[in-house]
Amino acid sequence: MSKAMGSERIGKVYKGGKTRARREWRGLRDTWYDYTRWLFIWKTMIGFMMNLNNIRGFFRYRWMANYLAVPDFLDRHTEGLRGPQLRIAHTEFDLIVAHMCDTMTTMFKADPLIGNDKKLSDSIVVFDENMMSQIMNGFPNLHMVCIQIPPVYTSSTMTQEGVIHYIDVAQEFGIPADVCPMPAAELGVAIDDDYPHIGKCAVQCNTTCDGSLMGNGLEARRYGIPTFQLPVPIRHTQDSVQDYAAEEIMNAIRFIEEQTGEKFDWDNYWKCMEVFNEETKQMLEWLELSRSPYPQVIGNNVALYRDATYQVAGGRDARFLDADREITRLGLEGYEKKCLCAPVVRHRAILWGVQAQYYTAFPLWLQNCWGILPLIDMLSLTSTRIFQTGDEKQALLDMAHLYQNMTMRNRSNGGYEVGVKDLWRFCESFKADMVIMYEHIGCKAMAGYHGIFEEQARERGIHLVWVTHGLMDPRAASRKDMRGEVSRYMRAVMGEAPLDPSLEDFDDSNAW
Amino acid sequence: MKDLKHLYYFENLLQEANNDLVRQAASEGRVAVGSVCSLVPEVLLSLPGCFGVRLRAPRTGSMEMGTYYMTSLLCECCRAILERAIEGGYKFLDCVIAPDACAQMNRCVENIDLQKLCDKEKFFVSYADVPMKSGDAALRHYVKQMRLRALDPLRDTFGVDTSDAALREAVARHNEVCRLITAIGDLRKEERPRITGYEFHVLCTATYCCPKDLLVEKLRETLGELKAREPAPEGAYRARVVMAGSELDSPDLVKLAEDSGALVVADRFCFGSLPGRQEIVLTEGEDVLTQICRQYLEQGQCPRYMDTAKINERKAYVDALAKEYRADGIVYEQMKFCDYWGYERAAASRIMREEFGYPVLSVDVPYVVGTNAQLRTRMQAFVESVEIKKIQGEAKR
Numbered sequence: 001m002s003k004a005m006g007s008e009r010i011g012k013v014y015k016g017g018k019t020r021a022r023r024e025w026r027g028l029r030d031t032w033y034d035y036t037r038w039l040f041i042w043k044t045m046i047g048f049m050m051n052l053n054n055i056r057g058f059f060r061y062r063w064m065a066n067y068l069a070v071p072d073f074l075d076r077h078t079e080g081l082r083g084p085q086l087r088i089a090h091t092e093f094d095l096i097v098a099h100m101c102d103t104m105t106t107m108f109k110a111d112p113l114i115g116n117d118k119k120l121s122d123s124i125v126v127f128d129e130n131m132m133s134q135i136m137n138g139f140p141n142l143h144m145v146c147i148q149i150p151p152v153y154t155s156s157t158m159t160q161e162g163v164i165h166y167i168d169v170a171q172e173f174g175i176p177a178d179v180c181p182m183p184a185a186e187l188g189v190a191i192d193d194d195y196p197h198i199g200k201c202a203v204q205c206n207t208t209c210d211g212s213l214m215g216n217g218l219e220a221r222r223y224g225i226p227t228f229q230l231p232v233p234i235r236h237t238q239d240s241v242q243d244y245a246a247e248e249i250m251n252a253i254r255f256i257e258e259q260t261g262e263k264f265d266w267d268n269y270w271k272c273m274e275v276f277n278e279e280t281k282q283m284l285e286w287l288e289l290s291r292s293p294y295p296q297v298i299g300n301n302v303a304l305y306r307d308a309t310y311q312v313a314g315g316r317d318a319r320f321l322d323a324d325r326e327i328t329r330l331g332l333e334g335y336e337k338k339c340l341c342a343p344v345v346r347h348r349a350i351l352w353g354v355q356a357q358y359y360t361a362f363p364l365w366l367q368n369c370w371g372i373l374p375l376i377d378m379l380s381l382t383s384t385r386i387f388q389t390g391d392e393k394q395a396l397l398d399m400a401h402l403y404q405n406m407t408m409r410n411r412s413n414g415g416y417e418v419g420v421k422d423l424w425r426f427c428e429s430f431k432a433d434m435v436i437m438y439e440h441i442g443c444k445a446m447a448g449y450h451g452i453f454e455e456q457a458r459e460r461g462i463h464l465v466w467v468t469h470g471l472m473d474p475r476a477a478s479r480k481d482m483r484g485e486v487s488r489y490m491r492a493v494m495g496e497a498p499l500d501p502s503l504e505d506f507d508d509s510n511a512w
Numbered sequence: 513m514k515d516l517k518h519l520y521y522f523e524n525l526l527q528e529a530n531n532d533l534v535r536q537a538a539s540e541g542r543v544a545v546g547s548v549c550s551l552v553p554e555v556l557l558s559l560p561g562c563f564g565v566r567l568r569a570p571r572t573g574s575m576e577m578g579t580y581y582m583t584s585l586l587c588e589c590c591r592a593i594l595e596r597a598i599e600g601g602y603k604f605l606d607c608v609i610a611p612d613a614c615a616q617m618n619r620c621v622e623n624i625d626l627q628k629l630c631d632k633e634k635f636f637v638s639y640a641d642v643p644m645k646s647g648d649a650a651l652r653h654y655v656k657q658m659r660l661r662a663l664d665p666l667r668d669t670f671g672v673d674t675s676d677a678a679l680r681e682a683v684a685r686h687n688e689v690c691r692l693i694t695a696i697g698d699l700r701k702e703e704r705p706r707i708t709g710y711e712f713h714v715l716c717t718a719t720y721c722c723p724k725d726l727l728v729e730k731l732r733e734t735l736g737e738l739k740a741r742e743p744a745p746e747g748a749y750r751a752r753v754v755m756a757g758s759e760l761d762s763p764d765l766v767k768l769a770e771d772s773g774a775l776v777v778a779d780r781f782c783f784g785s786l787p788g789r790q791e792i793v794l795t796e797g798e799d800v801l802t803q804i805c806r807q808y809l810e811q812g813q814c815p816r817y818m819d820t821a822k823i824n825e826r827k828a829y830v831d832a833l834a835k836e837y838r839a840d841g842i843v844y845e846q847m848k849f850c851d852y853w854g855y856e857r858a859a860a861s862r863i864m865r866e867e868f869g870y871p872v873l874s875v876d877v878p879y880v881v882g883t884n885a886q887l888r889t890r891m892q893a894f895v896e897s898v899e900i901k902k903i904q905g906e907a908k909r
Contacts, residue, residue, distance in 0.1 A: 174858030214855030244653035448619020451581030
């Protein structure tokens with residue numbers, strides 16, 4: 001027990017049940033900091049529950065129970081961290097919690113069953129979960145709500161069994177068990193009538209996969225509001241698809257204008273895109289750090305947060321830019337002090353494929369248990385283009401570019417060049433000797449490259465470690481199963497022993 | 513009923529991807545264009561000097577290598593096609609023109625491409641982006657993609673004539689086959705059809721995987737034979753069904769249904785004729801490619817089309833078929849692990865039952881159906897349930 005990273009045996013907190021006592025001694029300064037952030041999260045949550053609408057929402061929607069595990073979520077995602085990395089994690093996750101509270105407060109206020117604020121509801125445009133939001137940068141008077149995020153996406157990250165009920169509902173309806181659990185769970189929420197009936201209209205998108213697209217059609221029946229389907233070209237690297245992509249963006253804008261009576265505000269759009277550009281520049285700084293011998297913004301600290309900034313906030317919420325700048329400052333500070341992200345750095349890894357939502361803390365385990373630095377993940381490797389402002393025609397093409405390069409679909413769609421070839425380019429660029437290859441059982445787009453990945457990794461001498469998971473359904477492959485695949489590889493192929501033996505084999509099947 | 517004179521001939525054509533007619537056309541110096549999806553209009557692959565072959569993997573046994581490259585959770589059709597490619601079954605192809613329509617089939621084609629499984633000197637694979645909804649913008653995109661990804665590569669690589677005149681010629685030949693298949697298919701509307709679903713499926717599938725012009729004579733002769741054919745005795749089948757769903761490139765499932773007492777009177781599946789074998793109507797004064805693409809876009813019933821109008825249209829179309837072909841029920845089938853049809857089958861089977869009032873059987877099927885006992889049991893049970901409803905007068909429409 002000391003302030004040194006790796007001084008505690010972290011696995012001791014997992015005793016087979018729910019983890020309720022998990023304070024970690026990180027030295028006086030870091031422990032005190034962590035404790036104050038823990039209090040801050042409770043303050044945010046209590047503040048949220050002081051609102052009568054939110055209390056009613058809590059009892060109306062079964063998925064709300066997952067959010068009781070928010071403090072545990074924070075603890076899981078800061079295990080073993082010290083110094084700048086600890087502060088980066090809290091800067092990010094505290095903001096995400098606050099942002100989620102804002103979103104849910106808006107949803108419940110507009111919900112006819114709860115707040116019944118019709119005016120607010122009429123100012124809401126319902127978006128898909130897996131969808132860029134930059135179109136809404138031109139509608140400052142409207143709210144964009146990614147309706148599936150609170151019930152499904154974040155629910156399953158808070159508690160590993162958070163959406164199992166909804167997956168089962170979808171399967172009882174007749175959806176095959178082999179499809180991706182995410183759209184299945186989203187459909188399950190619709191079947192259970194567990195989406196708030198809010199919004200003036202909805203925009204759906206053909207991101208991220210064939211299953212997601214198909215679930216949308218059924219969900220639209222349940223929304224019961226005018227819905228626009230935005231088809232984004234699949235072969236997004238081809239020049240020949242860009243005009244069509246832009247045309248459909250324009251059609252989506254027209255649809256929102258017609259439904260809400262609002263006019264697209266180009267000035268506000270430019271303003272938001274300037275913020276978005278600044279956020280991208282911060283991201284580029286983090287990536288540059290990750291190419292150095294002393295990466296600072298890696299693993300969990302980039303994966304979930306980048307998703308929120310890039311896709312959901314999209315330049316509209318200035319808090320994210322403030323947080324980004326703070327993260328850059330902390331990252332540079334850590335770099336100058338040559339801080340390491342793991343007790344001992346043994347391998348530099350790229351995480352490829354789709355991460356398990358029920359185990360988003362997995363990269364942290366890689367660091368703490370085996371000294372594998374998860375430098376960057378596939379989902380965070382999205383567009384880093386800096387966009388011009390002032391040219392409306394170009395702006396439509398830019399928006400089209402962003403929608404085509406949405407998180408995940410920019411790699412799972414578009415062909416071999418972006419799905420496989422880019423991986424080897426990133427390995428070289430980040431000086432990675434290892435690839436942690438997530439094999440999400442229901443993701444057929446990535447599974448189609450299975451043999452190609454193996455053959456090409458062998459040719460390049462890169463260690464390719466398969467980690468099988470069920471995205472949102474831990475029954476398919478548990479957290480322990482995921483760890484087991486890495487541990488077996490590290491023992492059998494690499495001949496290495498864990499840095500923290502308590503983390504090699506422990507039971508967290510009943511943990512949140 | 514008396515056996516059709518050429519049925520054995522057509523059945524034999526389905527035994528190999530590189531069948532007698534494909535070999536004949538290739539030996540005449542024609543370009544063999546492989547396709548994997550109905551979203552690339554067949555007529556573009558059948559321009560003068562070319563012929564289209566929809567890829568199938570008949571007589572598939574093991575698909576171990578396909579499974580290694582694409583895992584056991586990918587669509588069996590895609591794995592079987594990759595397996596056949598690895599075995600060298602498509603070496604006769606001069607190119608593959610593939611839409612990026614479903615991720616799984618796209619991966620299959622990419623594997624064929626990356627592993628260089630077809631080794632003719634000029635062989636290429638072209639990937640087209642095809643629209644996911646109807647409308648003017650989608651049509652313009654479709655036309656552009658077909659020009660860039662289908663016609664131009666054929667012209668540039670093999671010197672194929674892609675002019676409007678050549679397209680019109682291809683459409684005329686295509687329409688000839690469509691007229692014959694439609695005329696044969698229309699016989700299924702009769703009270704006592706003179707053709708079984710199995711026989712029809714054999715004929716229709718052959719038109720997808722052989723040079724069409726080489727089939728015309730035999731199809732014409734078969735139509736003439738059918739017109740004079742004595743239908744099966746009354747009561748030969750216990751129920752009439754529409755079969756709807758994903759790719760069925762072998763007539764095994766239809767045969768299994770008919771062996772169980774369900775006459776398949778309408779084929780609303782990939783490799784079927786509804787839609788797929790409608791004449792392409794061309795007018796003067798408009799770009800021919802645009803007219804072709806428009807009709808494919810308007811007639812397309814693939815669940816990949818995501819707009820609400822198309823989603824609703826799919827159910828209405830099956831309802832219309834059931835009425836037109838006097839079906840007692842609907843069988844929704846889905847190739848195992850197909851995401852599109854996984855959802856569509858689940859939704860449509862409920863909607864057609866609850867909102868349209870049809871008895872519906874919903875099954876997922878392996879690529880190799882053979883004499884699958886579980887499927888047979890389900891089919892038999894479905895036929896019995898339809899029959900009981902008919903007897904009790906409880907079938908509600």
